Amino acid sequence: MNLDYAIESTGLTRRFGSLTAVDHVNLAIPRKRIFGFLGPNGSGKSTTIRLLCGLLTPSEGSVEVLNYRIPEQAEVLKQKIGYMTQRFSLYEDLTVRVNLEFIAQIYCIEKAQRRARIEEALATYRLEDLVQQLAGTLSGGQRQRLSLAAATLHRPELLLLDEPTSAVDPQTRRDFWDRLFHLVDGGTTILVSTHYMDEAERCHNLAILDHGRIVANGEPETLMQEMDCNVVEVESATPRKIANVLQLAGNIVSVTQLGARQRVLVGKQQGDASGYVQQLLDAAELQAVCHGAPPSLEDVFVTVTRNTHLPGIS
Amino acid sequence: MKLSTTRLLAILVKELQQLRRDRLTFGMIVGIPLLQILLFGYAINTDVRHLSAAVADQAGTQLSRQLIADMEATQVIEVIRQVVTAAELKALLDRGEINIGILIPPDFERRLQQQERRAAQLMIDGGDPIILATARSLTNMSFNQRSGSRSNKAAEMFEVRNYYNPERRSSVFVVPGLIGVILTMTMVLFTAVAIVRERERGNLELLINTPVTTAELMIGKIIPYIVIGLIQVSLIMLLGMLLFRVPVNGQILDVYLVSLVFIAANLGLGLVISTVAKNQFQAMQLTFFFFLPSILLSGFMFPFEGMPKAAQYIAELLPLTHFLRLIRGIMLRGVELSQMANDIYALLVFMLLTIGFAILRFKKRLD
Ligand SMILES: Nc1ncnc2c1ncn2[C@@H]1O[C@H](COP(=O)(O)OP(=O)(O)OP(=O)(O)O)[C@@H](O)[C@H]1O
Ligand SMILES: [Mg+2]
Numbered sequence: 001m002n003l004d005y006a007i008e009s010t011g012l013t014r015r016f017g018s019l020t021a022v023d024h025v026n027l028a029i030p031r032k033r034i035f036g037f038l039g040p041n042g043s044g045k046s047t048t049i050r051l052l053c054g055l056l057t058p059s060e061g062s063v064e065v066l067n068y069r070i071p072e073q074a075e076v077l078k079q080k081i082g083y084m085t086q087r088f089s090l091y092e093d094l095t096v097r098v099n100l101e102f103i104a105q106i107y108c109i110e111k112a113q114r115r116a117r118i119e120e121a122l123a124t125y126r127l128e129d130l131v132q133q134l135a136g137t138l139s140g141g142q143r144q145r146l147s148l149a150a151a152t153l154h155r156p157e158l159l160l161l162d163e164p165t166s167a168v169d170p171q172t173r174r175d176f177w178d179r180l181f182h183l184v185d186g187g188t189t190i191l192v193s194t195h196y197m198d199e200a201e202r203c204h205n206l207a208i209l210d211h212g213r214i215v216a217n218g219e220p221e222t223l224m225q226e227m228d229c230n231v232v233e234v235e236s237a238t239p240r241k242i243a244n245v246l247q248l249a250g251n252i253v254s255v256t257q258l259g260a261r262q263r264v265l266v267g268k269q270q271g272d273a274s275g276y277v278q279q280l281l282d283a284a285e286l287q288a289v290c291h292g293a294p295p296s297l298e299d300v301f302v303t304v305t306r307n308t309h310l311p312g313i314s
Numbered sequence: 315m316k317l318s319t320t321r322l323l324a325i326l327v328k329e330l331q332q333l334r335r336d337r338l339t340f341g342m343i344v345g346i347p348l349l350q351i352l353l354f355g356y357a358i359n360t361d362v363r364h365l366s367a368a369v370a371d372q373a374g375t376q377l378s379r380q381l382i383a384d385m386e387a388t389q390v391i392e393v394i395r396q397v398v399t400a401a402e403l404k405a406l407l408d409r410g411e412i413n414i415g416i417l418i419p420p421d422f423e424r425r426l427q428q429q430e431r432r433a434a435q436l437m438i439d440g441g442d443p444i445i446l447a448t449a450r451s452l453t454n455m456s457f458n459q460r461s462g463s464r465s466n467k468a469a470e471m472f473e474v475r476n477y478y479n480p481e482r483r484s485s486v487f488v489v490p491g492l493i494g495v496i497l498t499m500t501m502v503l504f505t506a507v508a509i510v511r512e513r514e515r516g517n518l519e520l521l522i523n524t525p526v527t528t529a530e531l532m533i534g535k536i537i538p539y540i541v542i543g544l545i546q547v548s549l550i551m552l553l554g555m556l557l558f559r560v561p562v563n564g565q566i567l568d569v570y571l572v573s574l575v576f577i578a579a580n581l582g583l584g585l586v587i588s589t590v591a592k593n594q595f596q597a598m599q600l601t602f603f604f605f606l607p608s609i610l611l612s613g614f615m616f617p618f619e620g621m622p623k624a625a626q627y628i629a630e631l632l633p634l635t636h637f638l639r640l641i642r643g644i645m646l647r648g649v650e651l652s653q654m655a656n657d658i659y660a661l662l663v664f665m666l667l668t669i670g671f672a673i674l675r676f677k678k679r680l681d
Contacts, residue, residue, distance in 0.1 A: 054679075056679065089515075106325075106521075107524060108525070
């Protein structure tokens with residue numbers, strides 16, 4: 001037990017029949033930080049979050065959340081966490097205000113404070129003009145703001161957000177993240193799952209999940225620096241041909257087209273990455289300009305998830 | 315068990331607010347009693363009338379024509395065809411064009427004098443027990459007819475009429491039972507879908523992640539529907555009194571008391587269903603699975619005493635059986651509630667068991 005951590009887990013595992021959705025996950029999530037779960041569809045993000053709040057029983061392993069043993073002490077924990085489900089889960093046939101009033105009562109926020117809290121939430125999440133609207137008729141971004149307002153109404157110590165910004169435009173996403181940092185300044189710990197690289201980059205700490213396993217874990221900056229590959233960008237008039245050649249070559253982890261350029265990830269054991277790529281293209285008699293580029297988080301993501309898809313490649 | 319009034323109230327008010335917006339359910343609350351009472355009160359009537367009949371009057375005498383006229387006067391049958399032979403009657407029966415064939419042989423008058431031989435023949439579509447029973451009573455009438463003709467007293471021919479009870483006693487008997495049937499139908503369904511619907515719409519994942527307890531959730535979902543059930547009871551009784559002059563011979567308070575317990579028992583069963591069913595369709599199937607034996611075995615459709623012993627034992631497990639005894643006792647016979655304590659206890663036990671089971675079975679988990 002460590003008071004500096006909001007969430008600690010060892011060997012956390014959950015199976016559904018023969019499928020292992022979460023596979024021996026070890027987590028140590030520091031307090032007052034934003035911790036990100038990045039992973040492709042079906043990698044076990046939602047399942048892990050559900051395990052953390054006691055909605056699912058682990059098949060193996062142990063978890064402590066805010067120093068409560070889960071799932072045994074899950075009921076005590078519920079007053080202290082806020083959970084935003086991946087799917088919109090407020091009542092679509094009730095208005096914005098009625099939904100918030102319901103949540104306020106469910107968390108037994110004192111009657112004297114209830115009104116003020118709701119007004120504050122409405123202002124913070126720019127919902128004042130929508131109070132009388134049915135939640136089911138809100139736009140995607142409005143729904144997400146309402147969900148976050150509801151999840152934070154009782155001032156939880158820990159917020160679990162499951163893909164809170166899917167289907168939301170970039171500007172709304174920025175506003176949303178500003179809110180999250182604001183909450184962290186106020187002392188909240190936030191766990192957020194996402195598909196988006198730009199969001200992942202904003203987290204203090206990041207775990208990349210794939211097939212239920214944590215395949216990379218650390219600060220985004222560190223992950224990029226310590227990446228297993230070098231990045232080479234190739235400019236040419238015939239990007240498709242170049243891709244065909246490079247994909248067959250050894251030590252190439254991935255080739256991705258970005259407009260006229262190809263972004264090539266080369267395994268680190270290959271010393272001079274851009275020289276190596278240039279050599280391959282010259283041998284194939286293809287005209288191209290190669291130069292190194294700084295790694296992005298997407299490169300990290302591709303590298304670590306590739307390893308599990310095709311174990312022999314690097 | 316800890317109950318927070320704030321949270322209980324939150325669930326309760328939320329349920330009512332959702333209901334207010336749900337026009338279909340709202341319509342069902344009023345629509346089902348209205349439809350059922352009209353259907354059972356008027357259409358499904360055990361006083362059978364206007365069965366279609368054909369006559370082969372081979373005698374063709376004054377007396378035979380009078381017999382037919384008298385039979386028609388009872389309104390039980392309506393002669394739609396006149397034929398000549400028995401074979402023609404049989405053919406009409408086979409084709410389902412008539413329910414009853416009346417054959418009057420050429421020697422009708424002579425047979426009437428001889429007690430040991432029947433004067434006329436009724437050919438019946440006996441597949442339907444109600445028609446069969448009705449036809450049997452028609453043969454009784456023919457006997458009256460015969461004795462009447464013997465003593466030459468025409469007035470006796472109409473004795474039969476009273477037998478058919480022009481006051482429609484059956485609706486008086488049906489309406490109290492209908493309260494039970496309608497409550498079974500609507501109440502079980504309401505709570506059966508209540509939790510399943512939240513699960514389907516994703517609300518449940520949020521709800522079980524809040525401090526709300528299972529008991530608060532269940533009780534908060536029951537209370538609004540108890541109120542609705544009592545409104546339905548009032549509606550059915552009002553319609554019964556206005557349309558069919560159904561009496562309330564006992565205490566009206568007893569009617570409500572008994573209904574209250576019965577409603578809670580059904581809601582409890584609905585909750586059990588909603589902890590078992592995976593989706594709303596399954597919930598409806600399970601509700602129906604329970605509804606059918608309730609209707610058939612409880613004594614609503616067929617007399618309880620006439621059923622085989624095994625069916626009676628099963629029926630004792632159904633809340634509707636006990637409710638029917640109670641409500642008929644109170645409304646029709648004016649019985650005191652204390653005289654039927656066993657049935658009240660049975661309902662109370664059913665209620666406590668179902669609600670308790672639902673609370674125990676429901677887990678604030680997804681697995
Ligand atoms: N209740 C369940 N029963 C069986 N399998 C399940 C269940 N819940 C999840 N799974 C499986 O577990 C795996 C992980 O699912 P999970 O929902 O955690 O993924 P995710 O990372 O949240 O994906 P997404 O980004 O699409 O939301 C998937 O293969 C999914 O099919
Ligand atoms: Mg998910």
